Amino acid sequence: MSTPLLELRDVYRSFEKDRVTIPVLQDINLAVHENEILCIVGESGCGKTTTGKIIAGLNDPSSGSVLIRGRERATFTKEEQSKLRREFQIVHQDPFASLNPAHTIEQILSFPLKRHKLVSDRASLRRRIWELLTLVDLTPPGDIVNKYPHQLSGGQRQRVSIARALTVQPRLIVADEAVSMVDVSIRVGILKMLHQLRAEFGMSIVFITHDLALAKYFAWEGRIAVMYLGRIVEIGRTPDVIGNPAHPYTRALLAAVPEADPDITRRKQPMRLRSDDIPKLTAIPRGCAFHPRCPFFVPGTCDHDVPTLAPSAEHPQEFACTPLQQEGSLQPYAT
Amino acid sequence: MNLFATVASPTGLALGVVVGIVPLVLSAYYRQWRAGLLGALACIMAGFGCGLIGGLPMMVVACAVVISYAYVNRQDPFTSRAALSEVSFEETRREAFMRWMANLGTNVRAGLNALMRNKSGFIGFCGIMFFVIVTVFGPLFIEYEGRARLDRRQPGARSLLAGPSSEHPLGLDWQGRDVLSHMVYGGQRLILTSLAAGLFATILAVVLGSAAALLGRYVDSLITTIANFILTIPSFPLLLVIASIIKFDDSFALALLFAALNWPVLMRAVRAQVLSLRERDYVEAAIALDLGLWHIISREVFPNMISYIAVNYIFTVRVAMYSIVGLVFLGLVPLVEPDWGVMIFMGRQQGVLANPLAAGMLLSPVVAIALFQLSLVLFTRSLEEVFNPRLRSGL
Numbered sequence: 001m002s003t004p005l006l007e008l009r010d011v012y013r014s015f016e017k018d019r020v021t022i023p024v025l026q027d028i029n030l031a032v033h034e035n036e037i038l039c040i041v042g043e044s045g046c047g048k049t050t051t052g053k054i055i056a057g058l059n060d061p062s063s064g065s066v067l068i069r070g071r072e073r074a075t076f077t078k079e080e081q082s083k084l085r086r087e088f089q090i091v092h093q094d095p096f097a098s099l100n101p102a103h104t105i106e107q108i109l110s111f112p113l114k115r116h117k118l119v120s121d122r123a124s125l126r127r128r129i130w131e132l133l134t135l136v137d138l139t140p141p142g143d144i145v146n147k148y149p150h151q152l153s154g155g156q157r158q159r160v161s162i163a164r165a166l167t168v169q170p171r172l173i174v175a176d177e178a179v180s181m182v183d184v185s186i187r188v189g190i191l192k193m194l195h196q197l198r199a200e201f202g203m204s205i206v207f208i209t210h211d212l213a214l215a216k217y218f219a220w221e222g223r224i225a226v227m228y229l230g231r232i233v234e235i236g237r238t239p240d241v242i243g244n245p246a247h248p249y250t251r252a253l254l255a256a257v258p259e260a261d262p263d264i265t266r267r268k269q270p271m272r273l274r275s276d277d278i279p280k281l282t283a284i285p286r287g288c289a290f291h292p293r294c295p296f297f298v299p300g301t302c303d304h305d306v307p308t309l310a311p312s313a314e315h316p317q318e319f320a321c322t323p324l325q326q327e328g329s330l331q332p333y334a335t
Numbered sequence: 336m337n338l339f340a341t342v343a344s345p346t347g348l349a350l351g352v353v354v355g356i357v358p359l360v361l362s363a364y365y366r367q368w369r370a371g372l373l374g375a376l377a378c379i380m381a382g383f384g385c386g387l388i389g390g391l392p393m394m395v396v397a398c399a400v401v402i403s404y405a406y407v408n409r410q411d412p413f414t415s416r417a418a419l420s421e422v423s424f425e426e427t428r429r430e431a432f433m434r435w436m437a438n439l440g441t442n443v444r445a446g447l448n449a450l451m452r453n454k455s456g457f458i459g460f461c462g463i464m465f466f467v468i469v470t471v472f473g474p475l476f477i478e479y480e481g482r483a484r485l486d487r488r489q490p491g492a493r494s495l496l497a498g499p500s501s502e503h504p505l506g507l508d509w510q511g512r513d514v515l516s517h518m519v520y521g522g523q524r525l526i527l528t529s530l531a532a533g534l535f536a537t538i539l540a541v542v543l544g545s546a547a548a549l550l551g552r553y554v555d556s557l558i559t560t561i562a563n564f565i566l567t568i569p570s571f572p573l574l575l576v577i578a579s580i581i582k583f584d585d586s587f588a589l590a591l592l593f594a595a596l597n598w599p600v601l602m603r604a605v606r607a608q609v610l611s612l613r614e615r616d617y618v619e620a621a622i623a624l625d626l627g628l629w630h631i632i633s634r635e636v637f638p639n640m641i642s643y644i645a646v647n648y649i650f651t652v653r654v655a656m657y658s659i660v661g662l663v664f665l666g667l668v669p670l671v672e673p674d675w676g677v678m679i680f681m682g683r684q685q686g687v688l689a690n691p692l693a694a695g696m697l698l699s700p701v702v703a704i705a706l707f708q709l710s711l712v713l714f715t716r717s718l719e720e721v722f723n724p725r726l727r728s729g730l
Contacts, residue, residue: 056623057623058619058622058623082625085622085623085624085625086623086624086625088623089623089624090619090620090623092616092619092620094616097615097616097617098616098617098620099617100615100617100634100635100638100639101639101724101725102638102639102724103634103638106413111621111624111626111630111634112624112625112626115624115625115626115627115630116625122424122426122431123423123424123425123426124424126413126424127419127424130413130419130422130424131419134419139418140415140416140417140418141419142412142413142414142415142416142417143414143416145413145414146414148724148725150724150725161620164620164624165620165623167624168624168625
């Protein structure tokens with residue numbers, strides 16, 4: 001296989017708070033290839049945003065390495081790094097906070113174009129701004145350019161924020177919960193647009209979400225990584241992960257997704273977890289972090305060893321569940 | 336050398352008239368008489384008040400406003416509803432210049448509209464303009480009476496205090512001089528010194544506050560410690576002590592001393608603002624777009640603080656004015672006439688604080704200072720609307 005565009009190797013990231021070290025990410029191994037869609041799914045606080053920021057180059061791992069096309073990011077010279085930075089863009093969750101309220105849309109889009117001399121003169125600057133706004137379906141562009149962010153709707157702002165990321169022609173866009181604060185009725189439109197842009201420019205997209213249904217829709221041709229308490233618990237092609245989930249946590253998530261058909265949703269059996277409390281990051285359970293909640297808990301195994309990611313005969317995707325890897329099936333835990 | 340001297344001379348007037356002709360001619364060309372006349376007036380005032388420094392920018396702004404009126408219905412392809420395939424953004428240099436001017440004019444007009452939308456803010460603005468106009472133009476019409484009519488040391492001398500009369504609308508002071516002339520000439524120094532003191536304090540606060548917030552670590556703790564140290568000292572008594580030791584001939588030095596003692600409060604506020612603003616998503620986006628530190632400070636963080644800084648600048652000017660008047664009243668600054676503060680000081684010195692005939696001499700500067708302060712406070716209401724695009728667009 002070709003060298004991935006970006007690879008995280010054994011990434012560990014911790015934050016200090018009140019002299020307590022909080023491990024936010026542990027043993028993250030992840031690769032994003034050219035023109036690929038990777039979805040990172042997990043509940044809030046599981047480290048998916050931090051992973052996204054490390055991918056976008058806005059945060060550095062405490063240990064481990066980030067490889068860009070096979071070369072470690074830290075070894076790039078300063079000039080190369082600033083160029084590199086432009087290849088990785090981020091689209092934030094909150095469209096109300098991600099655009100500076102003091103600038104018009106024209107200004108917001110022209111700053112990067114001017115700064116990096118991506119346009120030669122004023123006429124081409126204006127043409128480029130129109131092109132970008134047309135690309136993100138904000139038409140007619142003439143109605144938008146002179147507006148301030150507060151005069152646009154949430155969906156329109158999110159499109160502007162995507163257009164801003166596109167100004168520097170990135171190779172990868174991290175969409176951090178990019179549609180979770182947008183009205184449900186226009187979510188699909190924005191997702192479709194992201195798909196088209198990926199096809200047109202050959203970019204990769206790292207799509208971070210807490211909504212498995214969205215991930216399923218968006219990344220059907222790509223891969224999904226499920227995160228729990230700072231670790232990846234399952235990663236593989238989307239149809240494999242969604243169609244035949246291996247890790248108990250993924251199963252629980254899937255069982256909780258409501259379907260559009262109310263009959264199916266009513267007949268669905270939600271998985272009974274042993275506990276609804278998510279452990280704190282300051283006190284991550286020993287062994288598999290999911291074991292206090294896991295209905296398939298195996299004493300002595302799950303609470304002892306940290307499981308490693310590996311595929312099995314039935315599951316082509318990689319997952320981190322020792323009993324399933326060893327036995328090939330899971331037995332409900334009897335109290 | 337008085338750094339704050341204004342031109343306020345026939346030369347300035349001539350200069351104002353000359354630069355005022357440009358917007359007038361332009362308005363004749365575009366048939367926008369009203370804007371042109373107001374623009375010419377503004378040019379004359381600015382040229383008269385601040386010479387070339389005021390006249391030339393005012394000319395550009397006035398021309399821009401005239402052009403913006405003329406261009407109001409002209410369609411710019413950039414804001415048209417046409418499709419991308421059917422528009423052309425090519426334009427000659429002249430067209431680009433005119434569009435730039437029209438844009439500037441539109442922004443100036445939006446700012447002025449915002450200024451006028453808030454009633455109390457507009458009253459404050461008018462109050463400030465009143466004092467500025469009286470201070471700048473008054474000397475043209477009223478002669479300064481600096482010499483006493485009667486030397487008190489001569490035998491047979493008596494107080495020459497007098498109440499208002501038709502000849503002297505504000506009465507005469509204890510030396511028999513016209514109070515009105517002192518009012519007209521006496522504000523300039525006080526107002527300019529206060530404005531400068533506020534400016535220095537604000538610049539110090541913004542620079543140190545931003546540095547503390549952005550550089551963090553040792554710089555932050557050093558600046559914050561110094562600020563806390565200065566905050567614990569009551570600044571006005573310290574100002575008194577320093578002023579009684581050092582002789583402040585120069586209002587520039589006085590303004591600097593005031594700034595040195597009064598930056599900490601605003602510095603802490605600026606630091607807190609920058610700390611909060613730098614964590615915003617749009618700053619992170621600017622980092623990802625590699626727009627550079629200077630861009631982030633000047634274009635992402637600063638525009639969101641400007642209304643806050645402007646309002647605080649006005650409040651600092653207010654405090655500075657009271658402090659300076661206080662120093663003068665206590666006689667701790669070399670007394671230079673004409674000055675509103677000195678008028679009050681003289682009243683105290685001569686023991687006429689309770690003399691009804693001294694009402695004109697004492698109340699005039701007190702009322703003027705109080706009204707100027709009130710105007711400043713009211714004006715801050717409008718500043719918020721001028722600098723905040725959300726309020727400016729009237730949404």
